[in-house]
Amino acid sequence: MDWSGAITNGIISALGPVAIAYAVSAIGLNLQFGFTGLLNFGHVAFMMVGAYGTAATVEAGGSLWLGIGVGILAAVVLGLLLGLPTLRLRADYLAITTIAAAETLRLLVRSPVTRSVTGGVFGIQGFAEEFHALNPFGASTGYAIGPLVVSGRRLFVMIVGWTVVLILALIVRRLVKSPWGRLLKAIREDEDATRSLGKNVFVAKLQALALGGALASVGGVLLAIEQQNVSPDSFLPQVTFIIYVVVILGGAGTIWGPMLGAVIFQFFFYFVDSVMRQAQANVSWVGAILDSAGAAQIRFVLVGLGLMALLVFRPQGMLGSRREALVDG
Amino acid sequence: MADGAAALTGVAPRPGVAKPDPILVVEGVTRSFGGLQAVDVSHLEVQRNTVTALIGPNGAGKTTLFNLLTGFDQADSGSWSLNGGPIVGIPAYQVARRGMVRTFQLTRALPRLTVLDNVVLADPHNPGESLWRALIGGWRRGEEEATVKAKALLERFGLEHMADEYAGSLSGGQRKLLELARAMMVEPELIMLDEPMAGINPALTQQLLTHITGLRDEGKTVIFVEHDMDVVQEISDWVVVLAEGQVIAEGTPSSIAGNPDVIEAYLGAHRGKAVEDE
Amino acid sequence: MPGTVRIRAFALIALFSGLILQALPAVAQEQAIGGTLSQRAEEGEDPVPVEGVVITVTQDGNEVGSATTDAEGNWTVPVPAPGDYDVALDASTLPPGVTLSDPERSELTDINVRPGQTRRVIFQLGGGGAGGTSTWDRVASLVVVGLKLGAIIALSSVGLSLIFGVTGLVNFSHAELVTLGAFIAYVFHAGGPRWPLVVAALPAVLFGVTFGWGQEKVLWGPLRRRGMGVLTMMVVSIGLGFALRFLILAFFGGLPRAYPDFASQGAVAFLGFSVVPKHVVAIVAALVILGGVGLFLERTLAGTALRAVRDNPDLAESSGIAVDRVVALTWALGAGLAAIGGVFFGVTESVQWSMGFDLLLLMFAAVVLGGLGTAYGAMLGGFVVGISVEMSTLFFPNELKNAVGLVLLIIMLIWRPQGLLGVRERIG
Secondary structure (H helix, E strand, C coil): CCHHHHHHHHHHHHHCHHHHHHHHHHHHHHHHHHHCCCCCCCHHHHHHHHHHHHHHHHHCCCCHHHHHHHHHHHHHHHHHHHHHHHCCCCHHHHHHHHHHHHHHHHHHHHCHHHHHHHCHHHCEECCCHHHHCCCCCCCCCEEEECCEEEEHHHHHHHHHHHHHHHHHHHHHHHHHCCHHHHHHHHHHHCHHHHHHCCCCHHHHHHHHHHHHHHHHHHHHHHHHHHHCEECHHHCCCHHHHHHHHHHHHHCCCCCCHHHHHHHHHHHHHHHHHHHHHHHHHHCHHHHHHCCHHHHHHHHHHHHHHHHHHHHHHCCCCCCCCHHHHHCCC | CCHHHHCCCCCCCCCCCCCCCEEEEEEEEEEEECCEEEEEEEEEEEECCCEEEEECCCCCCHHHHHHHHCCCCCCCEEEEEECCEECCCCCHHHHHHCCEEECCCCCCCCCCCEHHHHHHHCCCCCHHHCHHHHHHCCCHHHHHHHHHHHHHHHHHCCCHHHCCCEHHHCCHHHHHHHHHHHHHHCCCCEEEEECCCCCCCHHHHHHHHHHHHHHHHCCCEEEEECCCHHHHHHHCCEEEEEECCEEEEEECHHHHHCCHHHHHHHHHHHHCCCCCCC | CHHHHHHHHHHHHHHHCHHHHHCCCCCCCCEEEEEECEECCCCCCCCEECCCCEEEEEECCEEEEEEECCCCCEEEEEECCCEEEEEEECHHHCCCCEEECCHHHHEEEEEEECCCCEEECCCCEEECCCCCCCHHHHHHHHHHHHHHHHHHHHHHHHHHHHHHHHHCCCCCCHHHHHHHHHHHHHHHHHCCCCCCHHHHHHHHHHHHHHHHHHHHHHHHHHHHHCCCCHHHHHHHHHHHHHHHHHHHHHHHCCCCECCHHHCCCCCEEECCEEECHHHHHHHHHHHHHHHHHHHHHHHCHHHHHHHHHHHCHHHHHHCCCCHHHHHHHHHHHHHHHHHHHHHHHHHHCCECCCHHHHHHHHHHHHHHHHCCCCHHHHHHHHHHHHHHHHHHHHCCCHHHHHHHHHHHHHHHHHHCCCCCCCCCCCCC
């Protein structure tokens, strides 16, 4: 079995554009789930809205930069729309509504009804020339560090992407260390108690949901720009749950957890994929029970099992404090 | 005895009686759950600057009445006012801001916040709680002022040595004290305590009682739910008895002790059907 | 077919590999699959277009799109890339008297589409005179279809609601209990034993009951006793659902399967409107089972205990009810019902890895509509949602019908969050 190939694959993915998109989205989900305790099970919708807002604006004749603004704004609006009817109610209603809304929105985007704007099942391609034109590295030049080879195009995306991640993480750090951040944590701990102390819990939750959504939309925008492509099947429900794993793996309610979680997750996701592919092809008993397409699904099974195992055995993740996790309610 | 309590001498001990200087006036409040009439209070006034005890058998509707008055539940009908201003249908957080703060029967410490943060959070004036100010800055002074105020309260309630611990690591009695400190941080006029003595060890009871009468002595009004009649006799200026949602008696502690309606309500409830716990 | 495998991998990992997507041409060429559905009543006569028939295009089990034939019988489904697709005609949407000439050919597999091509596909129709379908006929048959969907939702979501009622957990893996039920029945019906479906449904239900009971014993009960919060448990449940869903996909593949005995049953005329027999059977059977659930809850000791725990667990416990046993019973009952729901769903639609998840939105809409925690609420909500969803196709495109569930859900949350049959909860 080619272990070094699997590891190389993992490392390239761990630093690549998808990891960046996960990190940004996870920063947003962490604000909602980790700090405020909001169960948003439709996080992928915010990424989708960001990506489509950008692509559709360019398609309609706007500039890419305007498009990014439209995408982020659309995510804020989506957050408000989902939050207004649900955030006065018990926490599970938000979870139910967001998971339902995300999939409905995706089906709407891919339906012929909206095709003139969203491109239906085809999606929209080739809208980010303005970004790639700024690339100083030369799109087709290869850059190598040891066995890791990346194109100039990818290198540019990675540098811009991780810079954005860093800036957003610092902004969130500033926010959660403020009295506003303390208010969010208080809501996470006990909503009614916080309300009894004269705090407008509803508005704070709405802010966290919308702001977290806006952050997720930036993740969607980065991914769309890198791929020069948006399509509805990039925003399947599983993305939301991957982001949950990323947040909890890194440490929910920590500043740097989402970034670390994204890198580690993406590494293992690709590592497992390489291993499973090879095992399916070369190990006879694996090949006997799984076809190659089935083998590719095993990593998703592990995502689900990993999410459960983390919550049961290490809820504080990698960066969370053991002491904090042990405090009883 | 505080001024408000002194003014109660001469007020007739009958349900719904008018008080000389009421801070809270309740009129015709009802709330039912399914077929069960949980609260049906036709008239109730609470005298300013007193410790008023709210007693009654399990299921009498005490907690439900608290929930209704503080905006945590919605009444089917009725009106009530604080300092003459109606506060019906106002969200819970605004009720607190208008000066009526409640605690919960089961303590609601915010476990993964430090004790100090629990109290600082309750400050009603902290500018940094606006998202915008949190982003652009300029909230440090307000935070420092709130911290000074919070530390003074922690000292008053004997929790200063725990300031940097997580609230989740406090004992039951310490949590009760924390809730008192937190409630005081909101700068209320009226504090509603739902069973403040429940589940704490006897050694702490006396300390807690002293704190409660201390609140009255500095001009606050306290309403508290309690089961222990000794406690009620010791610290309250006025007692309101609730049974099956209705005010069946009120008066000074001594006048309540021998009231046959009250005895009947307690014994009746104990003899009769099992009543749903609140 | 290595080509198919590659394309499938592409569809599934599109998001996860920027590299593959970069290889795409900057502007995709447009291709589609389409056709004109018509029927020739007799030799030599002009063909009569057939309207309102649903045709679905899939690729390796993932739906690419669907279309409903218009007044001229035309339909088109755009497809994202050249490649092989499967095209299925939903025989239950054919007007009465119209049948497929060859019932085995309701699904045409491996239709190859070249770049930029609009591939024409022909379904041969036979049977008697089609005649025109009046709006009334369509309404009537949509009511039947709606009742059928409602019955499936009701069966599947009673457990979701009751489990919430007794434990406070909204179980997001409930969807997979539906899917597993459908698959277990499929294995015994279409696989080795080749049992009739009614018999094959028994192991499915047995599995559901055991799996639900086992989950409570091995997973949820211990987590509750460790003091895990209910919100964290919801995230655990979504992890479990996710793992199960992809496990089913890994071992059964993505192709939708039909129970052979019911593969392409057409509509028949009944009292003047068109119904599909298996739909009627599903409705009647579901009503009988739901009635049984009602009797169980009202008339048996166990049912009474279940309601007592739901209404007030502490009081129930202090009255000597073994709460843990009641909770386990609720899991067993709820999961068993979900498995039956899955079998019915498989009979009337198809057996597919994502079927439960697709139904989840409608189940949520149903339980919120009826009142989270109540059994009768879930039943009522199920039928309301089922009928609303199907009736919406009179006004909106077929693809948007599930959005009706979301709209109902949100209206309900604004208007009456405790649901039609729920009671406002007590605080404190």
